[in-house]
Amino acid sequence: MKTIKTTRGLCTNCEKESEVELVVKKETFNVRGEPIAVDVEYSRCKECGDEVLNPAVNHDPFELAYREYRRKHALLQPEEITDWRKAHHLSQGEFARLLGIGIATLNRYENGSLQNESHEKLLRLAMDSSNLLKLIEKSEGIFSESRKKKILETLRESEEVSCSLDDTIMITFGGADRTNLNGFRKLDLSKLYNAVLFFSRGGVLKSKLNKLLFYADFKHFKEYALSITGLQYAHLPYGPVPDNYAMYYATLLSKGLVEFIEEFYPSGYVGEVIKTVKEPDLNVFTPSELRIMATVMEDFKGYNASQIQEFSHKEKGYQQTHDGEIIPYTYANELNY
Numbered sequence: 001m002k003t004i005k006t007t008r009g010l011c012t013n014c015e016k017e018s019e020v021e022l023v024v025k026k027e028t029f030n031v032r033g034e035p036i037a038v039d040v041e042y043s044r045c046k047e048c049g050d051e052v053l054n055p056a057v058n059h060d061p062f063e064l065a066y067r068e069y070r071r072k073h074a075l076l077q078p079e080e081i082t083d084w085r086k087a088h089h090l091s092q093g094e095f096a097r098l099l100g101i102g103i104a105t106l107n108r109y110e111n112g113s114l115q116n117e118s119h120e121k122l123l124r125l126a127m128d129s130s131n132l133l134k135l136i137e138k139s140e141g142i143f144s145e146s147r148k149k150k151i152l153e154t155l156r157e158s159e160e161v162s163c164s165l166d167d168t169i170m171i172t173f174g175g176a177d178r179t180n181l182n183g184f185r186k187l188d189l190s191k192l193y194n195a196v197l198f199f200s201r202g203g204v205l206k207s208k209l210n211k212l213l214f215y216a217d218f219k220h221f222k223e224y225a226l227s228i229t230g231l232q233y234a235h236l237p238y239g240p241v242p243d244n245y246a247m248y249y250a251t252l253l254s255k256g257l258v259e260f261i262e263e264f265y266p267s268g269y270v271g272e273v274i275k276t277v278k279e280p281d282l283n284v285f286t287p288s289e290l291r292i293m294a295t296v297m298e299d300f301k302g303y304n305a306s307q308i309q310e311f312s313h314k315e316k317g318y319q320q321t322h323d324g325e326i327i328p329y330t331y332a333n334e335l336n337y
């Protein structure tokens with residue numbers, strides 16, 4: 001048991017305000033015959049010892065254990081299914097019928113139930129875009145003819161507009177399987193671009209932006225066992241930075257989504273500021289991703305580039321890796337933040 005912090009709070013057992021400590025306990029759950037250990041947060045009254053699940057963490061310990069189990073076995077996490085379905089303009093009912101499973105089953109998976117093995121395979125097959133097109137084309141009675149036509153058009157279009165630059169990036173850098181180097185998510189360019197647009201509103205030094213992305217991805221991984229963008233972070237002398245970040249920012253520049261501004265300092269240092277031109281599309285993010293991004297933005301608001309750099313140098317994941325090495329997300333559990 002580890003105490004994180006002590007505050008004053010309301011104890012429902014004592015029915016009054018008292019000293020409340022936030023404690024973390026390792027608890028082991030049996031998931032499909034496998035012991036899965038997770039950190040569970042409780043708030044504990046120091047007067048009567050009464051413990052309740054930390055209300056600020058809004059999922060039950062079993063869900064955490066499922067999440068960890070899925071991570072270990074590289075199964076789809078609930079929000080990956082939901083995100084994908086929404087990005088492909090399908091309702092839950094339509095997608096369930098395409099898969100040939102009950103809508104209640106799909107609904108349970110999207111809300112945290114553990115999928116069985118055959119459904120995992122089915123989902124993976126359907127989530128391959130060429131398979132999806134075929135499934136929809138061949139489907140009967142699921143969509144009206146006009147809806148079917150429209151949805152096929154939209155899907156084909158979105159395949160075409162994913163411009164060749166992004167294709168090249170994905171082929172070159174996005175092919176990595178889901179591992180602890182990318183936070184168990186394949187590179188998601190849409191989330192990456194929109195996260196950059198989110199953090200660069202009003203302008204931010206690139207060196208600070210690199211750290212904000214690092215903290216958003218690692219903090220989300222710490223809480224949900226999944227990164228936001230699927231980026232890999234490299235250990236560079238100036239702290240952890242997204243691998244190949246210069247290329248991503250240049251791509252955003254060439255798409256006209258950001259602008260670069262040079263900032264001159266009395267010391268002779270020239271800083272490069274990246275500034276959002278087009279507002280981010282926040283619909284690509286899940287509520288948990290948005291919450292973490294907003295928290296990171298707020299918490300580091302008062303930090304300049306060198307302060308956040310100094311802060312990131314103290315991270316175990318940074319200290320235990322060497323120049324040029326990718327920092328595994330497993331260090332997220334020991335994040336100072």
Ligand SMILES: [Zn+2]
Nearest residue numbers: 011014045048
């Ligand atoms: Zn009490």
